[in-house]
Structure formats: C-alpha cells, structure tokens
Amino acid sequence: MAGGSKLVIYAALAGNAAIAVTKFVAAGMTGSSAMLSEAIHSVVDTGNQVLLLFGLARAKRPPDAEHPYGYGMEVYFWSFVVAILIFGLGAGVSFYEGLLHLRAPEPPTSYRINYIVLGLAMLFEGASWLIALREMNRIKGRRTLWQAVQRSKDPSMFTVLFEDSAALLGLFIAFLGLLASQHLGWHWADGAASIGIAAVLALAAAGLAHETRSLLIGEAAAxxxxxxxxxxxxxxxVVERINELRTIHLGPENVLANISLDFRDDAALADVEGTVNRLEARIREAYPEFKYIFIEAQAREEMMGQPFGTRTGP
Structure with missing residues (x-):
C-alpha cells in the first residue's frame, strides 16, 4: 500500500507544481481573481504533497526508547496538518481574494489565456485524480468509494483524492465565473467564483480533518x-472464551492487538504456550500489518472487577 500511496502523491506533486506556475502566469497576464485563487490552491496542494511525503518518510523510522511502537502515526499527524493548510491558506486566501474583487470587479484582460490554462489544468488534475481513484478502487473491494475512504488507514491515499476532487470542482467554478464575466457582463462573477472555490476547499478540508482526526485518536482494525x-x-x-480483543492502528501498516483469553482449567501449560505461539503466527501470516500482538491468559472471574474487563470490544 505504501508504494501505491507514493505513486499517487508523486503524480499529484508533479501535476500541481506545473499547474501552479501556469496559473500564476495566466493570473498575472489577465488579472483574473478566480485564476489567482486557483494558482494559490495549486501551490497549497503542491506543499501538501511534500508534507505527505515527509510524513511517510518519518513514519518509516524504527522503534526506539522514546517511541517503542514506532513512528507510524506521523502520517496521520501530517495529514491533519495538510487539512489545516487547505482550510487556512487555500480557502482563506481564496475567500479574501474573492471579496476584494467583489468590491471592485474588473474583467480579465484575456479570456482566451484563462480558458487555455483552465483546460490544461483540468487535464493534469484529471490525470492525477484518475491515478488516485484507481488506487482507491484497487483496495476498496466490494465497499463503496466513501466506505473505502472511511475504512482506509492510509490518509495519504484519500488526501490526494480529496484534494484532486476539490481541484477539479474549483476549476469548473472558475470556468463558470469566466463565462459569466465574458458573455453576461457579470464581472463580479469572477470574484464570486473565488469565494465558491474557497467554499469547496473549506468543505474538502473539513472532510479530510474529520477522517484524520479519527485516525489520530486511534482506530481499530476493520x-x-x-x-x-x-x-x-x-x-x-484449549480456549474457553475471549475476554478481550482490542486492536489499534499505530500507522497504515502498523497494528497493535491486545488479546485476553480464558483457557480451559484442565489445559496443560505446554498447550497454553503452544496455543499462544500458534495464534501469533497465524495472525501475522494472515495480517502482516499486525506488528505487535500481546496474548495473555486470564480467568474471566479475575476480570469482572476491572474497568471494562468484561468487554470484548475492538
């Protein structure tokens, strides 16, 4: 999954960097507010991809004394930072730029340049979006796309999908603003398009923040x-019953499992040890992402007085 994540991020990084330069040139030549907002959006997206790659690199660091379970949750932290940047820089600056042009609307000096840039941007963003969508479809199984996003433990994957979806919608809004300014004489529509782009970015940031917040708090295995x-x-x-089975994702490919089992009273110690070893091996073989598995033998009666002791939750 990490390889697929990097492919998606690199594709988005290359596309956004090229698009950002093109949009800034077009915005400077034409004075379009919507185009400037889109250029800022592309810069933010480019920076976001760099942060995601940085998070993936830091997440690979091995466990140490300070972080005995590794650094896998770095990916979740930097994905949350990306959500903040989309909202603060992308949406905030686009909204401010839109307000300025609503107060003093001016038509772009060249509609043709803006249309050409928007068309190219749609092609590049569409290609990046298709790569991200293909990777999500590859791992989602029978789930819907939204269910796959909710179940995904790799935020770098759905972050790019969120960003590219918002980018494509923003480009469409910018296109409508230019059309209204050119053919209807509504020169304020260019500024209104910037505010519309800001709203799209704010919604994308809110959705991304919601998903990464859940991962930061700690999500169980599927x-x-x-x-x-x-x-x-x-x-x-030799297992009488399961007292507890709790799991938590410490990263996209790093899961901790804590299992408490009540063994049969007549089970020999050798059988208990063999069962523990066999279960650990079977779990790791079926689910390699389970890096830490703790299995303890505990009579159910001993757990009755402990907090949450009778639960068999995640």
Missing amino acids: PETRAAIRQMIADEV
Whole structure:
C-alpha cells in the first residue's frame, strides 16, 4: 500500500507544481481573481504533497526508547496538518481574494489565456485524480468509494483524492465565473467564483480533518479482520472464551492487538504456550500489518472487577 500511496502523491506533486506556475502566469497576464485563487490552491496542494511525503518518510523510522511502537502515526499527524493548510491558506486566501474583487470587479484582460490554462489544468488534475481513484478502487473491494475512504488507514491515499476532487470542482467554478464575466457582463462573477472555490476547499478540508482526526485518536482494525481473528481463536480447543480483543492502528501498516483469553482449567501449560505461539503466527501470516500482538491468559472471574474487563470490544 505504501508504494501505491507514493505513486499517487508523486503524480499529484508533479501535476500541481506545473499547474501552479501556469496559473500564476495566466493570473498575472489577465488579472483574473478566480485564476489567482486557483494558482494559490495549486501551490497549497503542491506543499501538501511534500508534507505527505515527509510524513511517510518519518513514519518509516524504527522503534526506539522514546517511541517503542514506532513512528507510524506521523502520517496521520501530517495529514491533519495538510487539512489545516487547505482550510487556512487555500480557502482563506481564496475567500479574501474573492471579496476584494467583489468590491471592485474588473474583467480579465484575456479570456482566451484563462480558458487555455483552465483546460490544461483540468487535464493534469484529471490525470492525477484518475491515478488516485484507481488506487482507491484497487483496495476498496466490494465497499463503496466513501466506505473505502472511511475504512482506509492510509490518509495519504484519500488526501490526494480529496484534494484532486476539490481541484477539479474549483476549476469548473472558475470556468463558470469566466463565462459569466465574458458573455453576461457579470464581472463580479469572477470574484464570486473565488469565494465558491474557497467554499469547496473549506468543505474538502473539513472532510479530510474529520477522517484524520479519527485516525489520530486511534482506530481499530476493520470489523472483518477482528471477526477473522476471533474465528482463529475459536479454532483453538484449549480456549474457553475471549475476554478481550482490542486492536489499534499505530500507522497504515502498523497494528497493535491486545488479546485476553480464558483457557480451559484442565489445559496443560505446554498447550497454553503452544496455543499462544500458534495464534501469533497465524495472525501475522494472515495480517502482516499486525506488528505487535500481546496474548495473555486470564480467568474471566479475575476480570469482572476491572474497568471494562468484561468487554470484548475492538
């Protein structure tokens, strides 16, 4: 999954960097507010891809004394920073630029240049969006796209999808603003398009922040994964019952599992040890992302007085 994430990010980085330069040139030549907002949007997106790559690189650092479970959650942190930048810089500056042009609307000096740049930007953004969508479709299985985003533990993947979707919608809004200014004489429409772009970016940032916040707080492994692990445990004859099965993602490919089992009273110590070793091996073979697995033997009666001791949640 990490390789797919990097492919998506590199594609978006290359496209946004080229588009940003082109948009700034067009905005400077034509004076279009919507084009300037789009140029700022592309710069923010380019910076965001750099931050995502930085987060992926830091997440690969091995565990140490200060972070015994590794640095996988760096990806979640930097994805949240990206959401803040989209809202603060992308949406904020676009909204401000739109207000200025609403107060003093002026028509662009060249509609043709703006249309050419918007058309090229749509092609580049569309190519990046298709790459991100293809990767999401590859991993989503039978889920819908939105369900795949909600279940995804790799924010770098859906962050690019969010950004590119917002970019394509923003380009369409900029195109409508230019059309209204040119053919209807509504020169204020250019500034209104900037505000519309700001609204799109704000919504994209809110959706991205919501998803990354959940990952930062700590999300469990997928329900089907937990169900499969429960079935593995049920296959073991010396296990009486599951007291607890808790999992948490410490990164896109780094999961911790804490399992408490009540073994049969007549089970020999060798059988208990063999069961623990076998379960750890089976779980890791089926789900390599489970880097840390802790299995303890504990009588159910001993847990009754402990907080949340009787729960068998995530």
